[in-house]
Amino acid sequence: MSAKPASTDGQFEETPRFQQASLHTLRLARLVQGSTLTAALLWLGALFIGVFDPASQWVVVLAMNAAALVLLAAAGRSAWAVARWRAEAIGHQAVRLALWSASDNPDDPPLSALERGLLRIGLAGRRQLQRLGSEALWLAGLAVLALVMVASAWRLDLPAPAAAGQLHWLAGGVLALAAFALVVAERHLASENPVVWPEAADLAAQIRWLVAVQVLSIACLLFTDGERLWPVRLAVLTGLLPAALAMELILRALFSVFSPRRPGQEPRLLARSLVCGLLQWPPRPLAFLRHELHQRFGIDLRQVWAFDFMRRAALPVLALVAMVGWLLTGVTQIAMDNRGIYERFGNPVEVWQPGLHLGLPWPLGRVLVVDNGQVHELATSGDAALADPLADAEGPAPAAANRLWDASHISENAQVIAGDGGGRQNFQIVNMDVRFIYRIGLDDRAALAATYHSTDVAMLLRTIANRVLVRDFASRSLDGVLGAERQALGQDIGAAVQAYLDRLDSGVQVLVTSVEAIHPPAGAANAYHGVQAAQITAQALIARDRGKAAEQNSQARTKATGLDHQATSGAHETEARARIAELRFSAERSAWQQAGQAFVLEQYLDHLAKGLGKASSLIIDHRLGTAQAPTLDLRSYAFPLDPAAGPGTGKPATRPDQERAH
Template sequence: MQVDLDIERAQVAEWPRFQRASFQGRRLKLIACALGSVAGLGLVLAFFIGVFSPQSLWPALLVSQGAGLLVLVAGLQSAWWVTQWRSRALLPAVDNLPAEDEPVDNLGWYERLLERIGARSVGLLKQIGAPALWLAGWAMLVLLGVEHAWDLQLPAAALGVSASVGAVLSLLLAFGLLVFERQLAQQPPVEWPEAPALAQLTRVAIIVLVLGALCLLFAAETSIWPVRLAVLMGLLPGLVAAELLLRAVLSLFIPRRDPLEPTLLGRSVIADLLRWPPQPLLALQHELHNRFGIDLRQIWAFSYMRRAFLPVLASVALVGWLLTGVHEVPLQGRGIYERFGKPVEVFGPGLHVALPWPWGRVLNVENGVVHELATSVVQSRAEVEAEPAEGPAPAIANRLWDASHVNDKSQVIASRRADQQSFQIVNMDVRFVYRIGLTDAAALAATYNSADVPTLIRSTASRILVHEFASRTLDGLLGADRVSLADEIGRAVQADLQSLDSGVEILATVVEAIHPPAGAANAYHGVQAAQIGAQALIARERGAAAEQTNQAQLQASIAHDRASATAREINATAQAADLRFNADRKAYATAGHAFVLEHYLSQLSQGLGNAQLLILDHRLGGSSNAPTIDLRTFTLPADPASPRNPVPPGAEH
C-alpha cells in the first residue's frame, strides 16, 4: 500500500521497509554495478568477435546473456529509485523555497531564448522522471542488442576449450544469481515489497545463463540445435524488455506527486510466469484483492470450474479421440482406409466412420484430378517485374529463342548436313497431362508403389526421350515426324508406367516447342538467314532462266505460225488464180468473143464502180457523135512548175 507523506509522515519511521531502505539501496547499487559491468564486458566481446568472425556462435550467445543481465539491472535500478525515496522520507522535512534568480539587465534575445528552452527542457525531464527514462533506455538497449544478434542461419561449429571456460563462468554467475534470488524470495514483503518482483527478474537472467552454458557444452560441428538455442534464448529477455519499455511509456500518463510513495516500475508479468506451478492469474487475483477487495477464491463459480476442469478436459479429450475415427473424403478425392496398418478398403467421397487413431487411419488419394507436368525441373527464379499490358511488347518477345524457357530440356539429336552426319543440341518443352487411375487398384498402386509420382513420371519420360531422339534426325523432327512424336512418346511412357504398376494414367503428351539453345540463337539466326538468302538467289536465277526459255519458245512459235500462215495464204491465192484461169479458158473456148467482151465490161464496171460517171448514149446527138464522158468531176494531177490552164467547160475527150 502506498504511503502519502502529507498524511502519514510521522509513522513512516516505524515501518520496516523505511528502516531498511538505505541498506537495501546500497546493496542494490552494488549488485547493479557489478552485473552492469559484466553485461557491458560481454557486449564488448560480442562486438569484437562479430567483427572478426561474423558466423561464430559467441556473438549471439554473449548478446543473449548480456540482455538477460541488463534486464535484471533495469529492475534493480528501478527498485533503487524506490529505496532512495524511502530514505529521503526519513529525513526531516525542509521547506525548499525556490531560489530567486538575480535579474540581469544586459541579456540579449538569444540568451533569453536559450534560457527559456533550458528551463522548459528541465521541467519536461522532471515531469517524466528519471526512473522512466532509465528504464526505457535499458529496454531499448536490450531490444537493439537482441535484434542485432538475431540470425537463425548460423552454421554449427566446434568451439574447443573456450566453450568449456565460458560454460564454467556462466554456471558460476548463474549460481551467484541463484543465491541472490533465494535471498530475495525469503525477504518478507513487509520489509521489502519489491523483493518478489526482483526475484522473478533474477530468474530470467539465471535461465539465460544456464541455457547459454548448455549451448557451449554441447556445441559441435554436427549439432545445429545449440546454435539455434543460443539465438532463440534471446527472445525471453527481449520480451521482458519490450514489456518494460511499454511500462515506461505508460508511466508518462500517471500523475506524479512527490509526497506519494512510488511503485516499482521495473516489474514484469512475463517474468512472474517463471514459477512452478505456473499461476498466470495470480497477479490479477492479488490486484483485485488489494485494490477492490474482491477475493476470487470465495466465488463458488470459480471453485466449481477449478474442480470440474480436469473431468471436463478428460471428457473433451476422449470425445476428440473418438472423433478421429470420423473421416471426411472430399468430392475430388478418395480415401484408402488402413486398419492396423493394412489397407482394407477404398472410401469414396463423403463421411466414413472407422477405428480411431492410431488403430485406423485414412490416406487421401486424388479422384480424377488432372495435372500437367513438364519434363524439366523448375528451379527457383528471381522475381521479374512484369511488363505493363498497355505498353510496348518486351524485347524478348521479338526473339523467343534469345532466352531460356522455364520448362526447357536439352537433348542431343542427329543432324545431316550434305553427306556428313553430325549432332546438335536442341531445347524442347515436352509436357505430360496425367491423373491417378480411376480404379481402386490404381489408387492403391499410386499410394503404395510410388513415393513421388511427378518424379517418377519425369525420370521415365527423360529415359524415353533419350531413346526416341537417338533414332531421329533434326530435319525429320522439325518436319513430318513432329506430328507422330507426341503420340509415340506418350505410348512409351504409359507402357513403362504400367510395367512399374504405378497407377498413373497419361492422358495427353504435348510438345510445346523445339528450338536451339538460347546461347546459340544468334548463330542459328545467321545460318537460317544465309540459307534463306541462298535459296532465294537460286530461285531467282531459275526464274530468270525459265523466263528466257519461255520467251525464246514464244518467239519461235510466233515465227513458225507466221510462216505457215503466209505459205498457206500464197498457196490458196495460187490455187484460186489457177482455178480462175481454167474457168476463163473454158468459158472462152465455149463463148468466144462474147466472153471477152463480157469480161471486159465486168472489169470496167468493177474499176469504175465508185466513180461518178456521166455516160451519154451516142444515139442522143445523132449518129455522127461518139460516146462522151464528163471529166469535170475528176481532178487532174497538177504540176507546180507549169502554169495552171483551166480546162474550159464542155471539153470533149
C-alpha cells in the same frame, strides 16, 4: 530519473534493503554497463556482417542476443533506480551508471545568453520528463530498441547455413561460458532474501530469459550441417522471446505513465515481467496473477467456491470432451474433388467416394485422401518451387510466354542430344521445356496404387520423364527435333513414360505430353543461328557445284555418245563401201573371166570416158566439115559387146566410131 525522497525516516536505516542499497546500486551498475557494452558489440558485429552477407546466420544470432542483453540492461536500470532511491533515502551515495561525469571548473568562462537559454530549456524539459516518469521512458526506449534489433534480423527465407566449423564451435563455447556465468548469477539472485533485495527474484527471471536465448543460439550454431534449414529457422524464431518481453515492458512503461507520482513513497520495480515469470519449474502460469490479485485487491482465488468446483470438475469434463473428440475422429468428410482410402487397423479396406463416412476412430481407423479426377501439370525442371508466377489475365504477357531462343525460362532444363559435326558423331546441349498433364486413374485400383506404390507421385513422374528423355534424345539429332520430328516427339515421350508407369503399377495416367520449347541454350542461340546460316550457305554452294558437275557430266556424255554414234555410222559406211567394192571386184573378175581382153579394153575405154567427160576435148576428124549437116555422135551409146553376136563367139561388137575411123 526519479525524484529524491522528501524526508529521511529513521526506520529506513534499520531495514536491510535500505542498508544494502549502495551495494545493490554497485552491482546493478556493473550489470547494466556490461550488458550495454556487450549488446553494442554484438549489434555492431551483426551490422558489419550484414553489409557483406545479409543472408548469414551470424546476423540473426548476434542480433537476437543483442536484443536480449538490451532488455536485461533495461531491467537492471529500472532496478538501479529503485536501489538509488533507497540509498539516497538514508543519505548514502549511490553508484552512477555513467562511466564518466562532467566536472565543474571554476575557471570556465561564464555562459552566454544563448547558452543560458538552452540550459533553461533543457532543465525544463528534464523536469517535465521527471513528472511523466523518466524511468518509464528509459524502459520504453530500450524495449523499442530491442524490438528494432529483432525486426531487422527477422527473415524466414534464409538459406541453409554452411556446416559448423571452428568458428561455430568457438562461438558456441563463448556462449556456453557466458550462459554458465549467467546461471551462477541467476542462482545467486534467486537465493537472495526478498527482505534484503526484493528485486532479486525479478532480475533472476530476466537472466533466465537471456540464458534461454543463448542456449537456443548454441543449438543453432552447433547443429548446422549445410543442408538442414531448421537451425537457421530456430535462430530466427528465437527472436520471439526478446520480442515478447519487449512488448510487455513497453506496455508496462505506457501504463505507468498514467500512475500518480508519489515522491515520498518507495518506488516499485517497473521492469517486472509476467512472461519471464513463466520460465520456472514447476511451471505455474496463474501463480503470478493469483499473487497479484491477493496482494493488491485482497482476493484469494483459492477461497472461491466456484473456482474450487471448477478445479475438481475440470478433470472429468476434460476427459469427457477428449473422449467425444476421439470418437468424432471416426467421422470423415471427403470433398468432391477427392477420394478416401479407408484403413482399418492399417489394412486398406475400401475406397470411399466424396461424402460423409463413418469409421473407427483414430488410430484404429484412418483415411488417406487421394485425388478424384484432378488434372495436374508437371514440368521436367528439377525444382517445383521455382515455377513461373501467375500473371494477371488483363495485364501484360508473362515472361514465360517469351519463347525466343535468346531468353531463358525457369521451367527449362538442359539435355544432351546427339549431333553431327564434320562427319563425326558428337553431342550437343539443348534447353527444353517438356510438360506432362497427368492425373490419378479414376478406378479404385489406380487410387490404391498411387497411394501405396509411391510416396511422391510428382517426383516419380519427374524422375521417369527425365530418364525417358535421356534415352529418347540420345537417338535423335538437334536438326531433327527442331524440324519434322518435333510433332511426333511429344507422342513418343508420352507413350514411353506411360509404359514405364504402367510397369511400375503407379496408378498415374498421362493425358498429354506438351513440348513447350526446345532450342539451343540461350547464350548460344545467336551462335547457333550463325552456324545454321553457314550450313545453309555451304549446302547451297555444294548443291550448285553438284548441279554444275551434273550438267558438265551430261554434256560430256552427250558428246561422247554423238562421237560414238558418228564413229559407228562411219564404220558401217566404210564397211558398206568395202563390200560394194568387193562385189564390184567380184563382178569384174567374173566378167573378165568370161569376156577376156574385151572386158579389159572396155574398162579402159570406160575409165577413159569418165576421165575425159569433164575435160575440154577437141575431136579432129577429116571427115567432118562445116558444110556438112549436124552430126549426132552416138559413140558413147555403143555397147561394149555386139548384141548380134552370141556370147560364145568372142567377137566384140563394133562401134560406129571405130567403123568411121576405119
